[in-house]
Amino acid sequence: MLSFDKEEVMDICNGRKRRKVSGAARGCRQTVVKKMRREACKVLRSLTVGNNNNKKHQLETTEEEDEEQDDEEEHSFCVSFLSNGRLKAGVSPVASPRYNLIREVGRGSYGVVFEAIARTTGATVAVKRLQCDAPENVELALAEFWALTSLENRHQNVVQLEECVLQRNGLAQKMSHGNKKSKQYLRLVETSLKGERILGHPQEPCYLWFVMEFCEGGDLNQYILSRKPDPHTNRSFMRQLTSAVAFLHKNNIVHRDLKPDNILISQKSGSPVLKVADFGLSKVCAALNSKNSEENAAEGAGGRGGNQNDINNINKYWLSSACGSDFYMAPEVWEGHYTAKADIFALGIIIWAMIERITFIDAESKRELLGTYIRQGTEIVPVGEALLENPKMVLNIPQKARSSMSEGVKKLLQDMLAVNPQDRPDAFQLEVRVDQVTCRA
Secondary structure, three states: OOOOOHHHHHHHHHOOOOOOOOOOOOOOOHHHHOOOOOOOOEEEOOEEOOOOOOOOEEEEEEEOOOHHHHHHHHHEEEEEEEEOOEOOOOOOOOOOOOEEEEEEEEEOOOEEEEEEEEOOOOOEEEEEEEEOOOHHHHHHHHHHHHHHHOOOOOOOOEOOEEEEEEEEOOEEEEOOOOOOOOHHHHHHHHHHHHOOOOOOEOOEOEEEEEEEEOOOOOEHHHHHHOOOOOHHHHHHHHHHHHHHHHHHHHOOEEOOOOOHHHEEEEOOOOOOEEEEOOOOOOEEOOOOOHHHHHHHHHHHHHOOOOOHHHHOOHHHOOEOOOOOOHHHOOHHHHHOOEOOHHHHHHHHHHHHHHHHOOEEEOOOOOOEEEOOEEEEOOEEEEHHHHHHHOOOOOOOOOOOOOOOOOHHHHHHHHHHOOOOHHHOOOHHHHHHHHHHHHHHO
16 A cells, blocks of 8 residues: 555546545445435425524424324324414414424435524424435445434433424324334335335425434544544543444444445533434344244345344444445445444544544535545555455555554454454444553553
8 A cells, every 4th residue: 555645646536536535335225325305395385484594483292183093193283384483374382393403414315404492491403304215325324323212221322312203284293113004104214115105295305304412523533633643542442432333333223325424423511521412224134023024024134134143243243324424335235245343444434534534525514624545556446346356456654654553453454454354343342442452552
């Protein structure tokens, strides 16, 4: 591997020779990366959701009966929006709004995130709106819902889901995991499995609303690159990240899209606390009970995870959908045959980039992002892709001549980025080793 400095690569990235980075795997299904329409759609015929003008909106929930949903009556309520604290013409309040939507804070390929205030507690929360306008969007939304609701315990380094609400035709229903009495929930699952539109129409769209804890510190990119290098913070973040991944793997969840964009920062306690977020590409691998039957039906047949004994061990559950983000994908993900060890590889890229502040310019967003890569001629190539092309390549860790990286961290990263997944530590071994190398530093 050739050595290089950041400025030289930044020049290449900004020039004609810049590698186009999509932010999603080239091998991923094209439907996963379709962009949502930039303009907000009408939620009710008489009401619209505002744009990013810092207007205050309120998410109102009220009791409503519906003959089609007799068995869901106790969970049904109407959704409407207020602007600047005033009711829209022709709308009468039935109950106090549950959330005030303050402003839009983020927009992705299939959802919009708002900062909001919970009316009952005054707490600041994040409200993510996902439009279920196509089967691929429903699949992403359900993946996040299944992953977060399958967690029976909380973890301080995993974003917490407070509630999820399904909205359709002006009515909203609180979602619960595996609720087979819910016609709306079953229709969502059917949409995902059959790959055809079942819910909603362009005139009457269907939405999933996720209410989650709000992280005011931005993402890991913003936090690291806006501050001076701090070895103490790096060590703390290494421990937090490995603890989060060990927790997810213990709960049979493979994230599949670990990257700095999907790691949020909470500063409520005074010191930065990392929160792994965005589970749209995640996979719940354990088919040990009925709660997980729907999500495993969608992909379990595509891997080698049919054996019950294999399913008990997340590192033996094979996945086949090549998805993720280029610069953090393991070599085997590019081939479409991998296990949870792919998360370990992605974590190695993140930690390496964080410690040495290695960045690239994303071709779409023009943002400077943390990420490690290999330089091949005039191109920068993701480490996983380069290792797939040349498995005997020896990674130059650390990259920078003046790096303060310890020998312990260097050896750890080499193991995390091993070409053969069997040579990588699992999440539980990794947690122990990170504690060892950070305590010695």
